[in-house]
Amino acid sequence: MGRIWEYVYWRLPLGKRQFFDKVVDIKQAIENIKRAIEISIRDNYNYKNELYGKLESLTGEVKILQEENARLEKIITHYHKQDMQMFWQEYRREGESTADAQKRFFLALPEAKGVTRNLQLLEKDLLKALITICDAHDIPCWLYSGTLLGAVRHKGFIPWDDDLDTCMAREDIDKLRDILKDNTEYKLTVKYDPWGYCKQIRFCYKDSQLPVFVDVFPCDWACTATKETWEANYKVRMDLKAEMTDESNPFIREFRTVGCVDDNSAMGKQVAKIFDRYYNSLKEQKVLCDKEEAEGFLFGYDSWNPCYDSNINAVAQVFPLKRMEFEGIECNVPNKYMEILCELYGEDIYTFPCGEPHFLHADWKKNAKLLETEVKKRIK
Template sequence: MGRIWDYVYWRLPVGKRQFFDKANNLLEKADSLKQILESGVKNSYNHRNELYNQMSGKIDGLANEVRRLHEENARLERIITHYHKQDMQMFWQEYRKDGESTVDAQKRFFLALPKTQGVNRNLQLLEKDLLKAFVRICDEHQLFYWLYAGTLLGAVRHKGFIPWDDDIDTCMAREDIDKLREILKDNQEYRLTVRYDAWGFCKQIRFTYKDSTVPVFIDVFPFDWISEATYEKWEGNQRVKRELKSELTDESNPLIREFRKAGCVDADSTIGVQVSKIFDKYFNKLREKNVVCDKKDAKGCLYSFDSWSYCDDRNIIAKDNFYPLKKIEFEGDKYYVPNNYIYILEELYGYDFYTFPCGEPHFVHADWKKNEKILEEEVKKRIK
């Protein structure tokens, strides 16, 4: 166990750090050269062409070097992944009991992993408390949700949180999110926050406590309905996403300059209200182009264009892989998951999701340690 984790988490991150350090240095050099070029243009028009030719050649050389580093990084990742798989095969052979299949050994291993402790566990307990409230409200108003991404993986593999996870991922159809937001307008305990992210080109939708001093939330990712679960629908969604990104990076527009300066804005803020109109415009375009449709006409679901996601074509899901929803255990209670949840996990994580990840450790969403006291106090107050 120690040898495998030492191999994966010692070698791979170091290689990535070396790669990114070198790439950043090259980009800094390119920025420096660009500044020299701009200065030359301002000071001497006659000298501009000469400087431009000199600097362009150097910048092209740096760009080629960055490209070469990307290729080398990809090659090293393939090598590390290859040896990681070999190590894992050996590990599972040694871990298996007599007569036990590899899959059963893997299931036994992950179910036996201890839960996290301290600040991370307090965070998870509060997120579980939020999830219960979220589900209760959805059930009362006949809104459909399902566990997704790392939370779905945790439910299947651990019957609860992945020990090193620090968030909860849920999904809802876009129209149900709109209804939920309206329902929670006057709620005294909970709220649904909607923020626009200028750098992620997306909406952040989160269910959280009304008390904004408690830094805990669960993500609610929107799904859209599509008339056919095809690559053409996904590509139509991608085209609109690219158009949205193009407009959100056009700093000739004063609104966009302000938006990007702010980084993230509430949907109800002055900037947020204007930005929401841009997002609505592109969603309407999806409807006009018949990329998305109403639920009654749908044969598939698609991770929405305004979600924080690379939105690759693995997110084209036939409707009957989602519906009817079913319930499985998560942290001692049962919650809705997609009908064919194993297929969903294989699409998201590959066929070997019952094994150790090969790559960098889990992404940490915030510095939870600085909120350790708040989380501890809230657990005492809220968790019975």
């Protein structure tokens, strides 16, 4: 305190001195806070740099691991191909081509047994009903993914498969749902899945608690069948995923806590508005269009797709649909089904799986008795 101010200070009334003392204390507190903030910023900056350093190091390690994984996958694939070449050489009959030997082998594989077969029989029953209804109302519905592969390679289920995949144009799904409103045997369920960032659409029994269904994946008419169209669709899906995982949003946090919700529930209707916003965005960007204008056909942005395959085809690859046998049922398949299978699974679909095992959709063993009972009741 300066000498003049000290002289004045001690001649002020007690209340004034206390006031000025308080001001000095506050100013000191402010200075202390400023110093603390400066120290904190400096420490945080140093800590941030330390974290960035660790992150950079980890990123480098991840890159090394990815490169090593890619190298090992190449080695495994190489030896797998060698083993397969030797196997087909031994398996082939005299005068038989390798391609014919492969087809003969896969057609001769024994069908599934026990729980898996009971599940497949019930799914086949549902597929037959779905095709009958769709054919009666002129709704195009076709086999896709592993079910299409099974039809081509096995004339039915892949022995280790536990689900059925079908596709429809989005507007036809709405039409089918309306048709099934008063159906006493079957229904179409629509649920929003917060963990798969998708809309689950399933054809199933109406009066049964059986966890059996046929997946129905929506497809959209695209203006063009180009990489740019797929990329625009992919970006919208990634934007949807980002919103579905944003737990700073209380509603999203609640949705992810609750899990799958019916589209006609209160929460489902709110989630539907989010999904619709992204669909409308694709329309506004002129990625999607009406059927009459379409050159391409896109696997829906709101469909479950863990691999994010390109999943875009020229309309002529899908339509006109062809008929093919699946477990004794005449089913629709895409016009150029081999091209689509090669896009999904690679050039050689007549080979043993190499890599990840088949994705199991549920613990069906828990329902073994129920499945067995329902097969006896429903399958003639």
